[in-house]
Amino acid sequence: MVYLVHVQHPFNNYVYPAGAGLHTAAFAASSVVESVKKAQAEVSAKILQRAISICKQNMVRAETLIFQGDSKDEICKAAEQTHVDMLIIGSRGLGGIKRKSMNFLMVAFLGSVSDYCAHHACCPVLIVKPPKHIK
Template identity: 60%
Template sequence: MDGSDQSKMMVMKKRKPMRVMVAMDESDFSFHALKWALDHVFVTPEPAAEKTEEASPEEVDMVVLVHVQEPFVHYGFPAGPGGTAVYATTTVVESVRKAQEENSAALLSRALQMCKEKPNIKAETLMLEGDPKDRICQATEQMHVDLLVVGSRGLGTIKRAFLGSVSDYCTHHAKCPVLIVKPPKETAK
């Protein structure tokens, strides 16, 4: 068997379908990361001329779009003379939660639409509540993902120290490889 026959054999070898999680938020950075992953991580091989059958669902790459909304915490605040504490009513709390869920659903729907444009990829969404850093890392472990993709806001060292960084935290705590997609050069500051 010469070198060209060996390379043909390697191409014909089946690869394990990838399970990739992409962390989504309201920023353009997360949508840039999703687009980058769809264009570069999920490379569709050229179909062989003689092979025309559809891939089974077990052979298709999977992308899990995860959005973590922080829990709504209604604090009491002093109002009026004497500093009487005022708390949000149940209807206000429910209204805020409903708005958060609607925003999350719209965000994930937009991301899901981007995935539908890519052939041979199955996509699903996951909406969680809690601290994004912790919940994303927990989800990667529970779902046995092969790769976590997160966008980077391009924060400097000082801002990152004060604000924290989901991408930085995930690189140190996720139980899978993490790919941080930096913002495009024209928007990075």
């Protein structure tokens, strides 16, 4: 079984004005909040649907999970909660630290998150770099 994980960044329904009254916050209308949440759900569904179709084409059983929060923390929590044997995480090479080899059952595509997961996940971690022509 492969767990395909997508982590959404939490939506703050408030903004701080840049003009006078810098110590006040303006809150977004509930329709804006719902619109953003709906858009996030659609993006997550689209990403995970593509991953599921790839798994089906290769006859791999897969389940999708969507979390909201800080990616690195949520991925490590998901690995622990699902009791996976290995965490597989993609690296776009955007982080400051690059490593030659890392120690596999989830997929995520983030930058320095992979380095955090390599050090904090409860299981072995495999970091997959993209092909050179994709960078």
